[in-house]
Amino acid sequence: MACCECHHDETAIDVTVNNNHLIYSKNPKHPANVICELCRLFYTSGWCTGTGGGVSIREDGKAYIAPSGVHKERMIPSDMFVLDTDTKEYLRTPEGYKASACTPLFLDIYRIRDAGACIHTHSQNAVMCTLLFDKYFEISNIEQIKAIPKLTETGNLWYSDKLVIPILENTEREEELSDSLQQCIKENPGTTAILVRRHGIFVWGPNIWKAKVYTEALDYLLELAIKMKQFGIPTVKEK
Amino acid sequence: MACCECHHDETAIDVTVNNNHLIYSKNPKHPANVICELCRLFYTSGWCTGTGGGVSIREDGKAYIAPSGVHKERMIPSDMFVLDTDTKEYLRTPEGYKASACTPLFLDIYRIRDAGACIHTHSQNAVMCTLLFDKYFEISNIEQIKAIPKLTETGNLWYSDKLVIPILENTEREEELSDSLQQCIKENPGTTAILVRRHGIFVWGPNIWKAKVYTEALDYLLELAIKMKQFGIPTVKEK
């Protein structure tokens, strides 16, 4: 099994310099390889075209983060930033890239929620729902809701539970979101995601695979909600 | 020809333990390989993102079923459950996975209809049509209808025949669907599929390839029906 499907030339990586050992592994489950694989997948979903969005994994006290301005479908492990999640110091800085503006937001989420991974997309379904809903995205009585965790108690939501995702106002610069994002996370202990008005969505989970499930399930529900609105069907079913 | 396209490492499977011989084969037509291949295909159709949906094949008294919570585009044969369709005992249980909540429903369909395969999707076309139609999805005078079997007599529907798919009310837990699903199958001997309100669709056939044709043709018709509704065109043509 190849370490990843991006056909990059592994032999060209010198692991003795620039802390390259942190991002080089033949194991397809290594965070640097998983992030590249998922960025390619999410590019085909339209979630991170135009270098938008981002993916990060936290593992063994380190945060692996895709850089700013990278073509997500072409990313390779050597493009990756690595941070110490305790000291917030950069353990590895790739050549030719700036750190993602999402970096402080991902670190906020890791710290407050003890998350293992964060996915940020510019999905048009997310953006449209922030234009169609006021302070919260709400939907109930859809099977796919059962993929989302309750968090305030064990287990996932049931079919007829109401899923509620808070919508945060966007700021001029992504870094400026940090304060309101932190406050929002704390005020909504039951949410595993936050929508940002006219911007996109941040989703997190205990590990990257759970975060991926939540992201896919939420995007499905956001897309469905838009279609329901087009037909004038309420997204929250009256009891 | 590779046994499948998922690039999993076959040599890592020890066929002498855990009844792995039931799911390991170099034959691309082996049920365990076909299920993986189709789950990857259906993922790209948006039918089973967020670990929704499922695929099962019955062959030689055994039911092969994708597990609960698996990322469908990443599934490999060793993730598969295998059941004895007579005794309903598990012949093989994969490590780290729970059985799909669809399992009893698939077994109901195998038993009542003598089906060879079942496909369950969370297709948004299916969900939207359950919101736009009352007790039955109905459409006529579309060429693609001819891909669907009559069942109550030999052959498929003709172009101007009315295709009717019953819509079942969803339940809080998937297992709770069993009774009403069984009743619905019996009351609708001419249907090869059942829609479940705000949930998705179950499709079956004498073998996996027929079930795939029916699923694709039905999803095409469900999608077209939504577009017709958007333009105010009746889905059943007046004679």
Added chain:
Amino acid sequence: MACCECHHDETAIDVTVNNNHLIYSKNPKHPANVICELCRLFYTSGWCTGTGGGVSIREDGKAYIAPSGVHKERMIPSDMFVLDTDTKEYLRTPEGYKASACTPLFLDIYRIRDAGACIHTHSQNAVMCTLLFDKYFEISNIEQIKAIPKLTETGNLWYSDKLVIPILENTEREEELSDSLQQCIKENPGTTAILVRRHGIFVWGPNIWKAKVYTEALDYLLELAIKMKQFGIPTVKEK
């Protein structure tokens, strides 16, 4: 260069039996290989899911035709029918398949128009436009129109020319379309395609690559016309 990308096992084909030499070639430009490659491509466009649609190439007095009921994205050269276009006799019949119901229609088009290839899709854009237009699909002043030939004189349509595609009424059985299709082709010498109400579209050209360009350009225009209708924009621009 592989003869095609379907990963079928060429070594399994015995070219000494069943006229297999007619469909077996390592040349990727051989009609049997091209048809398989394009069926895979068209499947991803949603033009031939549920085994709908079809592709045929005429070369050296022989017509190569995809069979009825084949999963287009899985088709391999040995699934192919081969006919003598003069005698209309089958030169090769694949095991386990029936001839496509489109066969007489493709032969009509080859004979009347001296075409080198025919593509038939069940594209939803085609079906929707037959529901939104009366006897002719008409559009003008769109750049993509320039991909379509005039036929009654040399060269392609210009930007502000009006593209007109006749819409034929569908019949219960595909074979029954033959008479009206022949008449329609003769009555519309300037068309390289015919829409069939609630069914799809037939497109042809001097060779398969021209037919593919026309099919893609027409589907683009059909899709655009639907969007224009949604916004109340006339598809034919007033001068």
Added chain:
Amino acid sequence: MACCECHHDETAIDVTVNNNHLIYSKNPKHPANVICELCRLFYTSGWCTGTGGGVSIREDGKAYIAPSGVHKERMIPSDMFVLDTDTKEYLRTPEGYKASACTPLFLDIYRIRDAGACIHTHSQNAVMCTLLFDKYFEISNIEQIKAIPKLTETGNLWYSDKLVIPILENTEREEELSDSLQQCIKENPGTTAILVRRHGIFVWGPNIWKAKVYTEALDYLLELAIKMKQFGIPTVKEK
């Protein structure tokens, strides 16, 4: 690493004739390889089906341009035209192809803006927005706007800045666009793209990767604007 993913047979290229050395390289970053790779990618986005659209790179005084009438997803380096950007003479002419009608337009853009690459798509999002907007496409307060450069000053647009893309009237022949395109570029020094009514969009940048980011981000914004119009939401936010 393969020089590109199109599986063409490199060994068949004789670099001693027809100036083939200009388009043959094992380096995946060579313009001829990059253009082929991006045309395949853009085909899957629906930006250049039916042989529409085009991609060009300028490097070391040479312009590499995809030919007219090529199936973009099948293009190989030997299909490429190469021009001297100073003398406008053809350094290499591929067999069997005519030069793209976009050629003079690309050269205009290279000359006036000192651009390193141009991308021209027939994206339906671009065409629809030229039908929904008058003389300028305008949008503000969407995060993805931050991917677009200001040009009249350093850096990119901010979130709440208004992005303005001029809309040029289309002409009967693409070559006839040259005068008005040149004038439009000069009159709009802050734009990195021009929409052409009922035709598509031209996007350029200092290099192909910047041009790709701008194209993806603009298409995202054009698509979003259509959805906003469908819901009656203004694309420019009132302050």
